Amino acid sequence: MKKSGSHTQLQTLIRSFDHFENQIFLTFDDGPNDHSTSRVLDVLKSRSVPATFFLVGQDVRPQLKLVQRLVSEGHQLGNHSWDHLYANYFSSETRLREWVGRVNQEFRDLQLPESVGFRPPAGVVTPPLVKALASLREPLILWNERFFDAVFQWGRARADRSARRLSGGSIVLLHDGQKAERIEAFCETLDHYITSLRARGFEFAALTREICLTESGF
Numbered sequence: 001m002k003k004s005g006s007h008t009q010l011q012t013l014i015r016s017f018d019h020f021e022n023q024i025f026l027t028f029d030d031g032p033n034d035h036s037t038s039r040v041l042d043v044l045k046s047r048s049v050p051a052t053f054f055l056v057g058q059d060v061r062p063q064l065k066l067v068q069r070l071v072s073e074g075h076q077l078g079n080h081s082w083d084h085l086y087a088n089y090f091s092s093e094t095r096l097r098e099w100v101g102r103v104n105q106e107f108r109d110l111q112l113p114e115s116v117g118f119r120p121p122a123g124v125v126t127p128p129l130v131k132a133l134a135s136l137r138e139p140l141i142l143w144n145e146r147f148f149d150a151v152f153q154w155g156r157a158r159a160d161r162s163a164r165r166l167s168g169g170s171i172v173l174l175h176d177g178q179k180a181e182r183i184e185a186f187c188e189t190l191d192h193y194i195t196s197l198r199a200r201g202f203e204f205a206a207l208t209r210e211i212c213l214t215e216s217g218f
Ligand SMILES: [Zn+2]
Pocket: 029, 030, 080, 084, 121, 122
């Protein structure tokens, strides 16, 4: 979609992909987390599942070793804003551009791979944010499946219902930033979910910047 009289092209918001028959994209938000991210990485490694991690920019440098592990194990990085603070949604397009762009600059400074795109904290999408992302040529990536697993315990029954309901090309929102008391059960459910989805013929893939740019219409 072209805005008349402007060079700014507004992107298509991504919730899922129609043209992937077998692939499921697991995504994990709110890391890197020193208590729980490595536990999630252990599960994914043991099952050979690639995924995408939407990271909070200000936490990347303090947890650089963890982020480097994530990259070396074949996962992709996404941008989940600099500080995850919702107050930023009430600020200007310029400020939003900085909130997003600073993370990508941090990835470059730390010699990390480029972000696949931006996932707004709490999934909030406002017109100034859409414009800011368009000017940064940053894909806007949401999801079509979620469990509120950062708030409630995620269990097998819900994982099974999801595995029956999902279609290929789905983007699943999960959180590697888990409370200490929930991480054990979370990982057990994640392992079970992977088994359930594979039993239904699905494979796992990480998002890439290339497919997200294409899907965005950039
Ligand atoms: Zn978040």
